[in-house]
């Protein structure tokens with residue numbers, strides 16, 4: 001079978017790997033507009049469960065990914081200068097660049113044709129030239145836009161602003177830090193992803209953003225401002241920019257997932273707010289699901305129908321949880337009166353999917369502290 005993939009991010013590369021691995025006679029080409037080293041972004045996170053799926057799907061890339069990992073089991077919530085740690089939450093971080101390198105190398109080894117610096121604009125032409133076209137071209141997907149009548153995307157821009165930075169201050173755990181500053185409320189999502197670097201995402205509501213005057217600030221001034229807000233947490237380390245820009249999170253859904261021989265995958269198909277750390281995980285698991293549907297049916301149309309049938313409920317559940325989490329952060333200002341332990345509990349249960357029992361299993365000491373506070 002001939003497969004063309006638009007987008008050499010995690011979704012496109014991983015699907016190419018899995019298909020080539022299952023049948024080396026497939027002719028697979030990936031078209032990526034950037035060069036192999038041009039990617040932006042810092043670290044991405046995976047849960048323990050995702051890793052098990054990756055191991056089953058391709059143990060070679062799984063081994064390389066886990067060798068490059070930083071792993072932890074705690075969520076830390078910092079509020080009013082107090083840190084509350086909640087254990088039993090298994091996560092790992094890896095740099096996005098390193099992850100892409102591993103997937104690029106593995107694709108090449110298996111015989112996938114990688115075309116870098118190859119932006120695809122004529123989608124019809126690329127679709128006509130193959131049996132299956134994968135639109136794995138990210139959140140601002142050209143494939144989705146080209147066939148928007150058919151996919152019927154629902155795109156919702158959320159109100160908070162956020163910006164991705166890195167820092168050499170190491171956060172040993174998924175750390176959520178809240179700082180009130182000049183009448184505004186800032187939240188930082190940070191985690192270490194290698195021996196000397198952490199991801200540091202700052203998020204704030206539109207009022208905080210306007211009052212700080214970020215619209216008129218240069219990159220250097222923005223970083224200085226935020227270094228001041230999070231001075232206690234960064235401990236003298238700078239924020240590192242990598243083409244970092246303030247953006248609003250875009251919630252992406254599609255009424256239809258495929259059209260003719262074309263299917264969307266990863267961020268092109270759906271997004272989930274970064275506070276639940278699952279964009280890359282969902283992209284990779286989409287690829288696993290699509291490849292399994294091919295194995296099951298062996299025919300393009302049936303594969304695409306089956307993919308939507310089995311995968312849509314999983315994605316909808318994630319998106320619902322991610323939206324609850326997104327809304328919580330949009331309203332963070334109204335929780336700032338809580339004591340640190342109360343805030344930590346509220347955060348852990350914000351998506352409505354974690355209850356007291358599961359928190360007790362993860363970390364009995366944390367639940368004991370929550371209950372002592374309740375009865376105080």
Ligand SMILES: Cc1cc2nc3c(=O)[nH]c(=O)nc-3n(C[C@H](O)[C@H](O)[C@H](O)COP(=O)(O)OP(=O)(O)OC[C@H]3O[C@@H](n4cnc5c(N)ncnc54)[C@H](O)[C@@H]3O)c2cc1C
Pocket residue numbers: 006007008009010011012031032033034039040041042043044045096118119120121136137138139141142164199265266267268274277278279280283
């Ligand atoms: C720049 C960037 C930085 C990120 N940083 C982080 C991070 O630090 N931590 C984290 O957890 N998540 C991060 N994310 C989000 C997370 O990586 C995504 O959820 C995940 O990458 C989704 O994978 P994907 O393969 O669907 O899409 P993407 O990773 O977005 O990959 C899509 C690829 O398609 C290419 N492309 C787009 N249009 C075309 C075209 N017309 N022709 C050819 N190629 C095209 C793009 O260059 C891109 O490489 C980042 C995303 C991006 C785009």
